[in-house]
Structures are given as structure tokens and as C-alpha cells.
Amino acid sequence: MIKFENIGLRYGVGPEVLNDVHFTLEPGSFHFLSGPSGAGKTSLMRLLYLGIRPTRGQISMFGQNVNDLDRHAMSHIRQKIGVVFQDFRLLQHLSTFDNVALPLRISGLKEKLIRKNVEELLDWVGLGDQMKRLPNTLSGGQQQRIAIARAVITKPRLLLADEPTGNLDDEIGFKLLGMFEQLNKGGTTIVIATHNELLMEKFRHPTLVLDQGELHIAPSRTGPLKKFLDGVF
């Protein structure tokens, strides 16, 4: 479904942030993306949600070569992708409700249905009583949940989350991962950038490891911590 071939990326005249990255994501797969800070996780995510173009190499998504897309086709593909940005990127003048409703409005859904879906989801992420609040009156964790809700509201075919549990305590983090798994069972392909070892231990999924611009694929983990956690949860 998604194929990166010999992808290289640099910002301006800087050094190569990604170097000969090569991988394929099968439909319905679930991957973690890990690596130290500054390794290029966010950059790889940007490539995936068509936020930037690679300096070299070929990306194909949903069977189309990204380089050949016109503007219309590009937004069409983006509509199939849900993104949780590392810095959330909520619209500060819009309420919680409207932020989450945005992708549905863009896709032209009826307002009645939008209301039903958004309210349901916000209840689910525990923000049912904060619908009219503006993002900057909410805590970091709450804002992150808005960002996540906005990313999943359209039941996207590809879900990208850049450190989505960064501001959440582990218990809520696990709950959210549970939701991602549920989406995954419904067919959504998922990539989650994280360096939360606990998460990767608890939820066994193959991991794309970025190190100094190079990508390696590590099989799902089964370490001692995983066994310990299985006992706890």
C-alpha cells in the first residue's frame, strides 16, 4: 500500500536527514517508528502525510506515484490519512468540537451526522464535557486527545501518530493504543512514532528503527518487560 524506495531527504542545504530509506507497509499493518530524538521520525512522518516531498527517491501510496499527483488527487489521498501531529496543530480559535469536526466538514458530511460522530468520539476520549472549550484553555493531555480524535474521526485508511502518548500518563496511553488497535482491526494501517519503551513492549508490533537517517526494521518485541507487563495489565 505504501512503498518508499531509496528515499533521501534534506532540508535546504543541510545534511541528509534521511538516507536511502527503503520500506513497504502492507495494508492493515501496524508499525512503531522509533529512534533517538533528532533521528528523523517526524521527517519520515511528513513524507508519509505528503507534507513535504523527498529530495530523491520514489514514494508510492495507495497504488499511485506521489510525484505524479495533481492537487486534486493529493487532497484526495490526504483525506484517507489521519495525522496526530507532534505539536497537535489544533486551530486555536475553534472549539474542541469544531476541531474534531473539521475533517468531516472537509469531506462534506451532513452536519447532523457530524454532530453525532463527533460527540460520540469525544465522549469516548473523555472530552464529552469539554466540547465548547477552546484548546488553549485545556491541558496538554486534553489537547493531545483532541488531536487524536481529529485524526481518527474519519476512520482513515492510514493513521500516522507522532509521539501521541508524549503528554499522557501510561494508563491513558495504553487506552489510546487500545483504540488504535481497534482501528487497526477495522483495516486501518497504522504507524506510531514513539520512544516509549513500555508501549512497544506491551503492544507487540514490528518497529521501524531510525538511526542517523538510516532505517532498520526490527521484529515485534518479546522481552522480559513485556512478560512482566502482561502480568500487570
Place this chain on the structure above:
Amino acid sequence: MRKLFFLLKRSRTLGVSDTHTYDIPLDKGSGHLFLISLIGLMVFLAFLSVSAAIILSQFSRQWQTGLEGHWTIELPAVDSKGNLIPRDKLEQKAEKITESLKSFKPLRDVKILPQEEIIKLLEPWFQVQNATGDALDLPFPLLISLTTDSAPPSLATELQTQITRIMPEARLDTHEEWLRQLLKLTGTLHLTAFLFTVVICSAGVVALAGAMQSRMAEHKDNIELLHLIGAEDSYITRQFQRHAIIMALQGAAAGLSAAAIFLYGLRLYLHGQSDLLLPVFEMNALFWLKLSLIPFLTILLCGLTTRFTVLRTLHRML
């Protein structure tokens, strides 16, 4: 028109919140009032120049119908050598001419204008009240007025020949020259009004395009986000367009009110100045109908300008 209402309607009242009119906070930016006033001024000036053009045609039509078919024969009080012709001799000649014109079929109402009337006609230029020819002791010409119903083109020359036979100095005035000058003048003024309107509109378009560009720069991050979650250019453009149309409506309303007040004031003023020889212009339904096109076109122009500008700028983004 229905589409316009649709654009203005807050179609999202079903949403839980009241914050959602724009995905991009266009309604909260600064420089609103400036743009609205600018559009208002644009409408006001366009209004004035267009109504000036309309009123001008009214005037020139009134003058034309007033002059067309009304000819005069002028019998100068001095002959070609500059000698004063005695009054009674002048009157004799006039009688003779009047008599001879009876054979011309298309002529009606051939009559010698009484001297008091001529003086009255000249009064505004002389600024003298209750003047009489004797008191002024001026060599007033004698005027014969006549009306033609449907004069064949050759009539004027035939008449002139006939008159010349009786009195070589007498001259037939069909006001043709005067009418030609008038048409030339109104044509020039029309063109000026048109160019003026074009300049105003161009200035407005440039200012609006610039404002929209800076507003887009201001909200670059939000626009990029909308793109990233799949919004098409048209979706984003629609919001800017709606914003522009609402501003255009406000500006047009302001400009319209100002212009209406101004025009009524002007009309009232001209009414009081009856000695200016200006016909009173009519502000009838047709007049207002023509002028009501201006706000409509302004809104259209603002919408299209915004659409074009935003789409072009969006195309330069990823």
C-alpha cells in the same frame, strides 16, 4: 442571488459550538474596517460618476428635445458695414420674412419674438433687473421663432436662400452647431466618468488582492493544516470568498447610503438654483435600478478578485 444567500447563511448552526464560522479566523483579523471603508469609498465614487453620467444624458436629452425643431431667424440690428438699422425698418423686414415663410409647409408657429421676451432671455447675462431695451440703449436683434414638425434635410438651405433674398444679414439658426457641441461635450464627460470608474475599480481590486494576500500569509500555518487534512483549494477559497463578500456587502451598504444622501442633497440644492438653466434631473425607478447594479457588481468583483488571488496563492503552496 440564491447562491449569495447560501454563502451568507450560517449553515453550521447545528454544530454544538458558536465559534465555527470560518476554519481560518478571518473574521478576527485587523484591517477589517479599512477594507470595508475602502470598498465603501469605491462604491460611493463609482456611484457618483455613474449617476453623473446618467444625469448628464437626462440633461442632454432634455436640451435636445427642447431645441430640436425649434429654429430661430436672427435679424441683426447692425448691417454688414456696422451701421445701425432703424428699428421700424427692422420690424418691416421681419414682417416681410414672416409673410414669405407662409408658403413653407412644414413650418408652424412663425412669430416675431416681442422685445421684452428677448430681454428676459438675456437678463441672466446682464444681471440687470427690470431692464428694458430703451433703458439699456443697446442694438438688440430681432428674433423670429419657428417650429418645424418634420423638416426635410433641404429645408434649412431653402429657408436661408429665401431669407437672404429679403435681408442679406438675416441668419437662420437651426441650433445644429450648438447641438453638436452639446453631444460632443456629453460624450467626453461620459468617457471621463467611465474612465474614472475604471480607475476606482482597479484601485479597489489591487487593494483587495493585496489585503487577501497578507491575510493568507498571516494564516499560513492554518491553511497548511487544512491542506494536510485533505482540504481542497476550493474549500479554502470559499472561506476567503465568503469573508470578502460580507465585507463587500458592508462596504456597499455604506457607500450606497452616503451616495444616496449626497445625491438627494445635490438635487435639493439645484432645485433652489433655478436660474442656472439646468433642468431638474429625475431620480426615478429606472435611475435607481441602473445604480443598484453598482453594489451588485462590486460584490461580484470583490468575490472574483478574492477567488483569483487566493487560488493563485494556494497553487504556490504544497
